[in-house]
Amino acid sequence: MTEELVAAAREIQSQSHVPYSEYRVGAALETADGEVFVGCNLENANFSNSLHAEEVAIAEAVKNGHREFTRLAVSSSRRDGVTPCGMCRQTLTEFCDANLLVLCDEGDSVSEYTLGELLPNTISEEMLE
Template sequence: MTDEALILQAKDAMKNAYAPYSGFRVGAALLAKDGAVFKGCNVENASYGATNCAERTAVFKAVSEGHREFEKIAIVASSGDYASPCGICRQVLAEFMPEGKVLLYSEEKGMVTYTVRELLPMGFRKEDIR
């Protein structure tokens, strides 16, 4: 799947975001190594700590359906700026796609691409648990 097609999937996912408190809607589209795409959106909660980011929603949907290896994820936000993954999302991405690409898209600025390792250079890994 092309980067542009994955961004379109993320934009579609953003339509379902539940963001009544911040108004900051985010969509993500995750490409599995077998070609399957999993979409996610942010889901806010009055208890802010119970909020779930779009990236984790996509990853958790994929994992719950038996997928464990991913190539890239596209992330878009309603703000008009880039929405870089939060620290928790970076750690989750590092678990399942340490060599993966993260595509951030803004209508105003276009697309930028990072690797998960660039976003979380010293992430906690399976090897660190002993």
């Protein structure tokens, strides 16, 4: 199933809007019940308004009523093992626990991390109380 999730992240890259960086990213997020939601990056001339693939995928899943996730695959057109950025990691921690498996496409192989490894000591709801 890892191959299928990575393939979904690769496939959605073709929908990216990246006129400035030409760096296509796709993400495929698997829900606890096995449904997969995909997202791609959407750049804006004002870079701070750009949307990242992981954000688009999780927004689509949450919009459709999902709140429990098991795995996330991330792939770039360069197959360089891209990981979610800090902003995306924080967004993921809002809906995913530290055990979320993050699969990073390196072309011939896939690196695996947990969200907790990528973002230890995260800002959480408990910290805000």
